[in-house]
Amino acid sequence: MLNTVLRRGAGFAFLWWVLAEGSTVAWGLGAVAVAACVAASLRLLPPRQGTFSLAALIAFVAFFLWQSMRGGLQVAAMALSPRPGLSPCMLDYPVALPPGPPRLLLVASLGLMPGTVGVRLDDDRLRLHVLDARLPAAAEAKALEAVIARLFGRRTA
Amino acid sequence: MPPWLEYASGTLLVAGAFFYFAGTVGLLRFPDVYTRLHALAKADNLGLGCVLAGLALQAETLAAALKLLLVWPLALAASAGVGYAIARRADALGIAPWTRDKSK
């Protein structure tokens, strides 16, 4: 518990420092804001068991940056090519990640990955719109799921 | 500001402008709402990322640079939420996705 409070407090204090652009003029107000944020976060998101690993976070961010760059370049190439090689299709993808934050992060990130946009999520079935049917969309979604599972300290089945 | 930093920043700004432009072209050219969503969600967000990174390189303090970079995840969260809402709405309205065979 104390561990969680300290960790979250440090996180919010860092956020305050960034928002204040390093200025120390209003640190009193900052302390109040940080305390309020920690209290609110404990209420809304109680401490839970689970291993948070910095390595997994870095892996996710790196994967995300690389994939969103690929996604952007791909869609830019399609938009600017004289004959866009579009052959869109719908794909029903079975989601292995549990409901809650992991699933939310999956659907949110898929919108930025190359060639996929989430259309609707019903239970464990996610309908994806794929920009080009020749793309390995399901395999890429699987790879993303694995990275997210590691971030939340779980393994995909 | 050292010249190399200035060049790096300028390059990122121009790259950002390019992605925004590609997103707009995609929006104008792509055949249906789903494909247009791809163009905006991916190209524009990458454009924003490039612009913010380019500006962050010019920031005078580390905190100011991080503040600029903080805008990106927020904008991404917004576009993920709005993008999903648009796709789901289109699906609920019964808008069939454009396919290659249909156009021929």
Next chain:
Amino acid sequence: MTGLELPVALFLLANLAAALLRAARGPTAADRMLAALLFGSTGVGVLALLAHAGGGTPLIDVALTLALLAAITGVAFARRAWRAGQPPTKGDDDAPVA
């Protein structure tokens, strides 16, 4: 300041104008919703550029707030990812519209 900020900001504004016209033309309601997406990305980009083109750092706060408010729209969709095993309820906006 590299001197590029203002030209890039104007270029983005031109993009935004063209894209907004396209989105407003439809043809479907979903197309017009794309305008909301445009303000999230292009609007924020223009604000950040203008801050560095001489508008001053308060504009960064405006950009940050705009992005934060836009991010709240994600809440509606977060609900869907959270719950599992529930069929869409009546009155849900998922229900097909005639």
